Amino acid sequence: MATSAASSLPAFGTFDIRTQDCIDFLRGLPAESVDLIVTDPAYSGMNQHMRFGHGRIVGHYGKPDNERWFHEFSDDPESYALFLGECQRVLRRDRHIYIMFDSFSMLSLGALVRDFFDVKGVVVWDKVHLGMGHYFRRRHEQIVFASKGRRKLSRRDLPDVWAVPRIHRAVYPTQKPVKLFEFMVEASAEPGFLVCDPFCGSGSSGVAALLGGCDFIGADIDARAVEIAEQRLARFVATRQDPLEPVR
Numbered sequence: 001m002a003t004s005a006a007s008s009l010p011a012f013g014t015f016d017i018r019t020q021d022c023i024d025f026l027r028g029l030p031a032e033s034v035d036l037i038v039t040d041p042a043y044s045g046m047n048q049h050m051r052f053g054h055g056r057i058v059g060h061y062g063k064p065d066n067e068r069w070f071h072e073f074s075d076d077p078e079s080y081a082l083f084l085g086e087c088q089r090v091l092r093r094d095r096h097i098y099i100m101f102d103s104f105s106m107l108s109l110g111a112l113v114r115d116f117f118d119v120k121g122v123v124v125w126d127k128v129h130l131g132m133g134h135y136f137r138r139r140h141e142q143i144v145f146a147s148k149g150r151r152k153l154s155r156r157d158l159p160d161v162w163a164v165p166r167i168h169r170a171v172y173p174t175q176k177p178v179k180l181f182e183f184m185v186e187a188s189a190e191p192g193f194l195v196c197d198p199f200c201g202s203g204s205s206g207v208a209a210l211l212g213g214c215d216f217i218g219a220d221i222d223a224r225a226v227e228i229a230e231q232r233l234a235r236f237v238a239t240r241q242d243p244l245e246p247v248r
């Protein structure tokens with residue numbers, strides 16, 4: 001009997017995405033139960049900072065009805081420390097964590113990561129194309145890379161600047177390129193690892209986890225995000241095509 005090309009490829013891992021606040025989600029996971037955390041939190045600091053004149057917000061994540069598209073994580077140092085403490089609890093020993101930061105949050109919250117993890121470095125995501133900004137136009141974000149215990153990178157050929165074009169006309173606001181998370185998974189995971197993202201949005205980190213032969217567990221506070229991510233990953237598993245990033 002003829003086998004199709006898709007069925008001759010190894011099966012993808014599993015995924016589990018929950019509509020939950022990041023802290024509640026992490027508190028529900030057993031200690032030392034995940035192998036890699038990759039996450040891109042929704043910081044409020046930058047938008048507070050960018051409020052102008054009549055309360056207008058630059059980079060507003062608007063919906064047609066003018067509601068905010070998604071909640072921002074209240075990123076005061078106390079909430080952020082709670083979040084990091086839970087990440088530290090659920091991550092197995094000798095494993096890695098990657099946390100994305102815009103430049104504003106990096107200065108206000110980035111140093112806290114040291115209180116919970118062994119910070120190994122900061123990677124710059126070069127978005128290649130210019131974004132907004134009143135002084136120097138923004139073209140980068142930062143990713144803090146840290147460990148719990150000791151672990152080498154599986155890939156030693158990656159620089160600490162990742163030039164990956166930002167996504168234009170993304171289906172989901174702040175949707176990040178899968179390639180970014182693929183670098184993290186390739187450098188820090190093995191097939192069969194459980195990859196966790198407590199702010200998973202449209203599920204880009206989930207696609208990268210599945211591509212790396214890993215299982216994925218994620219959460220987002222917004223039910224619409226969870227629906228998008230679940231549909232995306234289900235489609236990806238069934239067809240090996242990513243409906244939100246068809247061309248990469």
Ligand SMILES: C[S@@+](CC[C@H](N)C(=O)[O-])C[C@H]1O[C@@H](n2cnc3c(N)ncnc32)[C@H](O)[C@@H]1O
Nearest residue numbers: 021022040042070073175176199201202204221
């Ligand atoms: C920057 S976006 C993540 C985008 C994602 N990396 C992607 O590629 O689609 C941050 C996400 O955090 C979610 N979020 C905000 N507050 C949250 C909270 N307290 N707990 C969990 N998720 C939250 C937002 O709904 C949003 O989808």
